[in-house]
Amino acid sequence: MIERLRKTVVSLSLVAGALASGCGGGGYVEIPIQTPIAPKLDISPFQRVYVAGFLAGANDDVDANMETVRLLRSQLRNKNVLRVVDADTVPLAERALEEAGAPEAASAAAAPPPAPAENAPVTEAPDGQLPAVQQESDLDRYAKVFDDKEYWKQIGDEHEQALIVTGSVLFVPHARSGFVQREQETYDSFGRRVVVPTRSYMERKGYILRPTFVFIDGRTGEQLYSESFREEILYNSNQQTPALSSYFELMDRLLPTFLNTLSAQKIRGNRVLLK
Amino acid sequence: MPARLLTLALAVLIATAGPAWAQQRGQAKEQVEFGVQVAQRGLWREAIYRWERATQLDPTYAAAFNNLAVAYEQEGQLDKARAAYEKAVALEPNNSLIKQNFDLFKELNDRAAQKDGRQP
Numbered sequence A: 001m002i003e004r005l006r007k008t009v010v011s012l013s014l015v016a017g018a019l020a021s022g023c024g025g026g027g028y029v030e031i032p033i034q035t036p037i038a039p040k041l042d043i044s045p046f047q048r049v050y051v052a053g054f055l056a057g058a059n060d061d062v063d064a065n066m067e068t069v070r071l072l073r074s075q076l077r078n079k080n081v082l083r084v085v086d087a088d089t090v091p092l093a094e095r096a097l098e099e100a101g102a103p104e105a106a107s108a109a110a111a112p113p114p115a116p117a118e119n120a121p122v123t124e125a126p127d128g129q130l131p132a133v134q135q136e137s138d139l140d141r142y143a144k145v146f147d148d149k150e151y152w153k154q155i156g157d158e159h160e161q162a163l164i165v166t167g168s169v170l171f172v173p174h175a176r177s178g179f180v181q182r183e184q185e186t187y188d189s190f191g192r193r194v195v196v197p198t199r200s201y202m203e204r205k206g207y208i209l210r211p212t213f214v215f216i217d218g219r220t221g222e223q224l225y226s227e228s229f230r231e232e233i234l235y236n237s238n239q240q241t242p243a244l245s246s247y248f249e250l251m252d253r254l255l256p257t258f259l260n261t262l263s264a265q266k267i268r269g270n271r272v273l274l275k
Numbered sequence B: 001m002p003a004r005l006l007t008l009a010l011a012v013l014i015a016t017a018g019p020a021w022a023q024q025r026g027q028a029k030e031q032v033e034f035g036v037q038v039a040q041r042g043l044w045r046e047a048i049y050r051w052e053r054a055t056q057l058d059p060t061y062a063a064a065f066n067n068l069a070v071a072y073e074q075e076g077q078l079d080k081a082r083a084a085y086e087k088a089v090a091l092e093p094n095n096s097l098i099k100q101n102f103d104l105f106k107e108l109n110d111r112a113a114q115k116d117g118r119q120p
Helices: A004-022 A064-079 A091-098 A102-109 A136-140 A143-147 A147-157 A241-259 B001-041 B044-057 B064-075 B078-091 B096-116
Strands: A028-037 A050-056 A165-188 A195-215 A223-230 A231-236 A265-274
Touching: A004 A091, A004 B096, A028 A050, A028 B001, A028 B078, A050 A064, A050 A091, A050 A265, A064 A165, A064 B044, A136 A147, A136 A165, A143 A147, A143 A165, A143 A223, A195 A241, A195 B064, A223 B044, A231 A265, A241 A265, A265 B001, A265 B064, A265 B096, B001 B044, B044 B064, B064 B078, B064 B096, B078 B096
Parallel strands: A050 A165
Antiparallel strands: A028 A265, A165 A195, A195 A223, A195 A231
16 A cells, blocks of 8 residues: 555656656756946046046156056047046145155165065156055055145146046056966868867966056045055066066056946846746 | 545645646746846846745745846846855755856856955
8 A cells, every 4th residue: 555655646746746847857048248337436526537647657758647647548538437637637646755754765765676576677867756666565565645635735726626637656667487278270281170288388478557546536535445556467587578568568457347337237147047 | 534535634634735836837937038038137126026926826936036136237236146055055955047147147246246345
């Protein structure tokens, strides 16, 4: 009797299973989606944005301050989120030197630069640029300029209480040697293409970009938000890539994130819908 | 005798519940398929309505939860999307398409969370 009961339950569950599988699994379609990501800052109190300038070290190849100002202004104009104030940049380096303390700044200018970061060449500081900035910590000592509410409020008042974008940009040469894994293409005796991973020692050089974007309320001078990034690019040592094109390549990677601070961003992707 | 009665009761129960359940699943499937059609035409809100209805009709329908999660993603409702994906994965843990969608979602959501400074 119990055996019969067991058989009945098993057969009924099989029917139920077949029913379920018959109703499920009906194929799929791939569909493109665009996911909106909300902006990080509420910019509704502002009508204008002023890219005021950046602290940047002396760099012979790229004026990281001016290039960043030009690039961000043009990107913000394209985005059309706020009116971009097209005014001269502030003398941020001078102000930062003042705020860091004259004797300290003077000694920083006079003293030999700290150990260069990873083969970065030592450069002299032209007028209006910070001396001996080869690594992030060099910029950190000047960073308190961003906390000077009075100064930024005054700048804001001069530019119709705009949202102020400032910060620091470190763009330095970088070299690294070591083993690199690459895929090497070969053909076997039957003429078939075979891809084999190989490790080889390579000397590579490139650049590091380390920007920090600081957003300041031009009405009060207060910092609203800041965000730091680090991007690096390395090429074969025999490859000649202009510093400026490397700079733009690295900036291009982080521009969407920068713009997402002020405006919603849509991220494209594909998903699968099931039937 | 009691065993025979129990068998009979079980059979009656399954015999009556089976068609009702199949009907519910059939209606849910119709909603899901209609949702897919409208989503392909860009009518995501209508699709959400259809897929929500499908999950109400059949709360074990993983495809409906998966599609709902995709639609929530499209609408930027990331918390709801995560919950729907989790439900879909729980219902069909071996479905590679659902897992693939969920992995892509998590990648995007983690990026958004990092920007917000919240835990992904």
